[in-house]
Every structure is written in structure tokens, then in C-alpha cells.
Amino acid sequence: MKKIEQISEFDELITQQEPFFLLKHSLTCPISASAYEEYKNFDENEQAATYYLAVQEAKDLSAHIANQYGVRHESPQVLYFKNEKPVWNASHFKIKEKALKEQL
Known part of the structure; x- marks a missing residue:
């Protein structure tokens, strides 16, 4: 699990076109x-690419993701990106290990 803080880091992840969780x-x-x-x-x-951001430290990045992909910001929130777009997301008490595994 890797922490990201910058829009440029996120944009690099998207261009790699590999599925990842955030x-x-x-x-x-x-x-x-x-x-x-x-x-x-x-x-x-699991063998999955996982990243996270701390909302208080990466407000610009968090807002960028919400605006870029039209996914309403929530915290906590997990998004699963595949083919350069979010294909699944969950928030609050719906973030469970089992739910994450089901996306693979």
C-alpha cells in the first residue's frame, strides 16, 4: 500500500492502465x-495494487478525483480503477475486506 499526495502521482497511475484500488x-x-x-x-x-491518500493532506487530489470522474467525494471511500476509470466504489461501513476481494 502506497500513499500518494499529488495529482501528478495519480495521473501517472491512470496512464499505466493497470487496475488499482485507492x-x-x-x-x-x-x-x-x-x-x-x-x-x-x-x-x-491479496496481490492487488493499493494506494491511499489522507484527505487532510491531499485535498486538491481528492477534489481532482471527484471532479474528473464524477464520483461524489466521501471519506472514507475506496475506488477501484480499471481501464482508466472508476468501475466500483464503496464508502464508510461498506469498506470491507470481502467486498474488496470480490472486485478482483
């Missing part, structure tokens, strides 16, 4: 802390 994580929210643990467990048990 978690929008709040550093101050207990629901987000729970989602982060589910995401971390998924990352440890």
Missing part, C-alpha cells in the same frame, strides 16, 4: 480508521 482516508474519523484496517488487511492478503 482509499480516501480521513486521519481524524473513527469510521475511516476502521475502513483503513479493512483495506490494510486486504492489501496484506
Whole structure:
């Protein structure tokens, strides 16, 4: 799991055209802390590309993703990108290791 903070880092991921997961994580929210643990467990048990951003540290990036892809911003929120677009997303208590595995 790799942290990204810049729009340029995200844009580079998109152009690689490989599927990846991205978690929008709040550093101050207990629901987000729970989602982060589910995401971390998924990352440890699956062979998937996983990234995250801390919303408080990457507000421009978080807004860029919401605006670019028309996916309403939520935190916590996981987006699964495939073929340069989000094909699935979940937020809050729907972020579970099992739900993430089902996308693979």
C-alpha cells in the first residue's frame, strides 16, 4: 500500500492502465480508521495494487478525483480503477475486506 499526495502521482497511475484500488482516508474519523484496517488487511492478503491518500493532506487530489470522474467525494471511500476509470466504489461501513476481494 502506497500513499500518494499529488495529482501528478495519480495521473501517472491512470496512464499505466493497470487496475488499482485507492482509499480516501480521513486521519481524524473513527469510521475511516476502521475502513483503513479493512483495506490494510486486504492489501496484506491479496496481490492487488493499493494506494491511499489522507484527505487532510491531499485535498486538491481528492477534489481532482471527484471532479474528473464524477464520483461524489466521501471519506472514507475506496475506488477501484480499471481501464482508466472508476468501475466500483464503496464508502464508510461498506469498506470491507470481502467486498474488496470480490472486485478482483
